[in-house]
Amino acid sequence: xxxxxxxxxxxxxxxxxxxxxxxxxxxxxxxxxxxxxxxxxxxxxxxxxxxxxxxxxxxxxxxxxxxxxxxxxxxxxxxxxxxxxxxxxxxxxxxxxxxxxxxxxxxxxxxxxxxxxxxxxxxxxxxxxxxxxxxxxxxxxxxxxxxxxxxxxxxxxxxxxxxxxxxxxxxxxxxxxxxxxxxxxxxxxxxxxxxxxxxxxxxxxxxxxxxxxxxxxxxxxxxxxxxxxxxxxxxxxxxxxxxxxxxxxxxxxxxxxxxxxxxxxxxxxxxxxxxxxxxxxxxxxxxxxxxxxxxxxxxxxxxxxxxxxxxxxxxxxxxxxxxxxxxxxxxxxxxxxxxxxxxxxxxxxxxxxxxxxxxxxxxxxxxxxxxxxxxxxxxxxxxxxxxxxxxxxxxxxxxxxxxxxxxxxxxxxxxxxxxxxxxxxxxxxxxxxxxxxxxxxxxxxxxxxxxxxxxxxxxxxxxxxxxxxxxxxxxxxxxxxxxxxxxxxxxxxxxxxxxxxxxxxxx
Numbered sequence: 001x002x003x004x005x006x007x008x009x010x011x012x013x014x015x016x017x018x019x020x021x022x023x024x025x026x027x028x029x030x031x032x033x034x035x036x037x038x039x040x041x042x043x044x045x046x047x048x049x050x051x052x053x054x055x056x057x058x059x060x061x062x063x064x065x066x067x068x069x070x071x072x073x074x075x076x077x078x079x080x081x082x083x084x085x086x087x088x089x090x091x092x093x094x095x096x097x098x099x100x101x102x103x104x105x106x107x108x109x110x111x112x113x114x115x116x117x118x119x120x121x122x123x124x125x126x127x128x129x130x131x132x133x134x135x136x137x138x139x140x141x142x143x144x145x146x147x148x149x150x151x152x153x154x155x156x157x158x159x160x161x162x163x164x165x166x167x168x169x170x171x172x173x174x175x176x177x178x179x180x181x182x183x184x185x186x187x188x189x190x191x192x193x194x195x196x197x198x199x200x201x202x203x204x205x206x207x208x209x210x211x212x213x214x215x216x217x218x219x220x221x222x223x224x225x226x227x228x229x230x231x232x233x234x235x236x237x238x239x240x241x242x243x244x245x246x247x248x249x250x251x252x253x254x255x256x257x258x259x260x261x262x263x264x265x266x267x268x269x270x271x272x273x274x275x276x277x278x279x280x281x282x283x284x285x286x287x288x289x290x291x292x293x294x295x296x297x298x299x300x301x302x303x304x305x306x307x308x309x310x311x312x313x314x315x316x317x318x319x320x321x322x323x324x325x326x327x328x329x330x331x332x333x334x335x336x337x338x339x340x341x342x343x344x345x346x347x348x349x350x351x352x353x354x355x356x357x358x359x360x361x362x363x364x365x366x367x368x369x370x371x372x373x374x375x376x377x378x379x380x381x382x383x384x385x386x387x388x389x390x391x392x393x394x395x396x397x398x399x400x401x402x403x404x405x406x407x408x409x410x411x412x413x414x415x416x417x418x419x420x421x422x423x424x425x426x427x428x429x430x431x432x433x434x435x436x437x438x439x440x441x442x443x444x445x446x447x448x449x450x451x452x453x454x455x456x457x458x459x460x461x462x463x464x465x466x467x468x469x470x471x472x473x474x475x476x477x478x479x480x481x482x483x484x485x486x487x488x489x490x491x492x493x494x495x496x497x498x499x500x501x502x503x504x505x506x507x
Contacts, residue, residue, distance in 0.1 A: 063087045063137065065094055070142040074106055074153065075313055081105065081165075085144065086124055096135055096144060097124035105164055106146070107154045132315045149315030151289070157321070160278040163242035168207045176200045193220040207239045245276040255365050258352055259386050259400045259412045259428065261478045267367015272360070280321035284354035286330075286346050286418060287393050288319035294337035301331045320356065322348065329421070346420075353398050353416040353426040353450065355390040362387040369481050380404035380484065382477075386412070394418035398428070407435035408480040414448075423453030423462075434475040436483045444474030 067086050072079045083102055087094045098106070103113045103125070116125035127133050127146070136145040156162070177199040184192045195218045203210040212235040218228040236251030249269045255262050256271055274282040288300065292312050298319065300308040307330075308322060322330075326348045334342045355361055364385035386400025399413040414428025427449045435441035448468040454461045 063094055063139070065089050068142065070144055072106060073143065073145045075147060075150065075311075076145070077156065079106060088121065088124070088126065090121075090126055095126045095128050096137075097121065097126045099124045103127075107156055107162075108148070109152055109154055112152050147313050149317065150292075150310075150312040151316040151318045155278060155281060155321050157278045157280065163245075163276065166242060169204060171205050173203045174201070190222050193223075194218070195220075208237060209239060210237050211235075240273065240276065241270075242276060245272055245274075247271055247273045252370060253365075255384060256363050257384070257386055257400070258388075259398070259414075259430065260384065260402055260410065261476045263478055263481060264370050265365065265367045265382070266370045267365060269363065269365035271363040274361070278321065280323060281356065281359075284356055284390075284396075284418075285322035285326055286348050287357045288322070288330075288332055288346055289317070290332075290334055290342070291316050292334065292336065293340070296337065297335045299333045299335070301333070302326070302329070348418070353388055353396060353414060353428075354418060354424060355388045355396045355398075355416075357390040357393045359390045360387060380406040380408065380480075384477075388416075394420070396426075398426075402477050404480075406484075407441065408475070408477065409433045410477065423451060426450045430474075432473075432475045434480050436475065436480070442473040442475075444471050446470040446474045 065087055067084050069082050069084050072083050072085070083105065085102070086097045086099075088097045098116075100113050100117050100120075103116055108116075116127075119125060119129070127148075128135055130148075132149050132152075134147045136147075137143075138145070154162075177197055179197045180195070182194045196216065198213075198215045201212050201214060213233045215231045215233065216229070219226045234252045236249055236253050238247055238249040240247055247270070249271070250267075252264070252266050253269060254264050255269070288298075290298070292298075292314050294314055296312055296314075298308075298310050298312055298317065299306060300319065300322065307326065308319065310319070330346045330348055332344050332346055336342075362385070364383075366381075366383040368381050382402060382404045384400065384402045386398070388396055388398035391397050394417060396416040397414075398416065399411075401412065402408070402410040410430060410432045412428055412430040414426060416424070416426035418424050427447075430446040430448070432444050432446070433441065434444075446468060447470075449464070450467065451464040452461065453463075
């Protein structure tokens with residue numbers, strides 16, 4: 001009995017070893033075949049079968065040379081359109097090759113696209129040449145998955161449509177109106193009536209928008225028309241320019257400035273429009289940068305409340321889309337795939353003159369000042385421009401000028417700081433050179449400071465806005481226009497100005 005048991009035991013063990021050996025053999029053969037397959041050309045019925053190249057079929061995840069329509073995923077995010085992608089032969093293997101236009105549609109940054117344009121092959125770029133980019137092709141779904149460092153991609157938002165997919169809408173016209181009517185009937189005397197209306201009318205055609213404001217007033221006495229008046233305070237034409245996130249305006253408009261006084265003019269203006277940006281990229285917020293060693297999760301929190309979270313692939317990353325409403329200290333945590341955790345802190349403070357790193361806000365205009373209603377003034381022809389540039393993550397430079405063809409020029413320069421735990425501060429200096437009526441040309445200076453600080457312990461914020469000191473020789477553009485057109489005489493009105501100190505303490 002013992003011998004039978006031993007024999008049965010040995011037989012079972014030998015069969016088990018045999019099964020394990022067979023299983024391992026299948027796995028080894030299977031794994032090898034997953035990476036490469038060698039085709040027997042003898043099975044091909046053709047006279048020149050030796051010249052047939054089957055190498056492009058020997059590796060999984062490849063397609064024959066040609067163009068294919070498929071879906072594309074970037075870092076597991078689906079693109080909203082189908083792409084016709086080209087597969088080309090490189091080193092006896094086929095690889096996907098993208099045109100600069102396709103790289104743009106997929107959301108790569110301008111720097112990556114410029115680099116690709118310098119290394120095109122037959123008009124396209126094999127993206128797998130970049131060591132930090134990997135691709136995977138699902139032939140069953142005809143879907144290409146691309147993994148690229150997050151910092152190499154432009155910002156995308158599921159709730160925002162990029163400019164590449166915008167259209168101008170349909171042609172049309174509209175009339176926006178407000179209508180008022182009154183009737184006065186005294187016991188003695190004449191009856192009187194009045195009808196008034198105001199609003200805006202417009203026409204849309206392609207990318208262009210024509211707009212006019214109107215005001216109408218009609219009076220009657222005993223049913224007879226006494227007086228009527230129709231005014232068009234502004235008539236202007238504008239269109240968006242998505243390539244530079246700006247709006248072009250032609251006609252009667254008002255200058256838009258955060259440095260100089262605003263005034264009405266007839267001419268042309270170009271202004272950056274933050275409404276063309278995703279909501280998360282408007283205004284100022286600090287940029288958070290780092291390098292992920294593996295697939296990692298980046299979490300930004302404030303007072304233990306998560307306000308932003310994103311999974312990023314290996315490589316450099318940049319969090320550029322924090323809301324501009326964030327104020328105070330932010331906690332950043334990067335959790336790697338292997339469990340390693342890195343943490344640091346960033347402060348977010350904002351004032352109107354801070355701009356996100358790398359962004360430029362600007363406005364420029366030229367023309368002739370006019371009174372409201374369109375009447376041209378005597379002087380002068382002018383040009384004005386200003387900008388704010390996010391030089392560093394926590395430093396912005398800004399400035400501008402107003403130049404005329406006669407006796408007025410003004411220049412301004414300033415700097416804004418995000419001082420982290422100390423708050424945010426901006427300071428600028430404006431110089432004016434003006435010659436008023438019957439006076440010598442004089443130079444004046446104006447100084448302005450803004451400060452904001454949030455106190456986390458009390459949940460309050462202190463803001464000093466528009467603290468300006470102007471010496472007695474400083475002249476604004478509005479003062480010069482009024483003096484030139486004899487609306488006001490400033491000869492005896494030179495003074496030292498300490499204007500508009502606003503302090504706000506919010507709880």
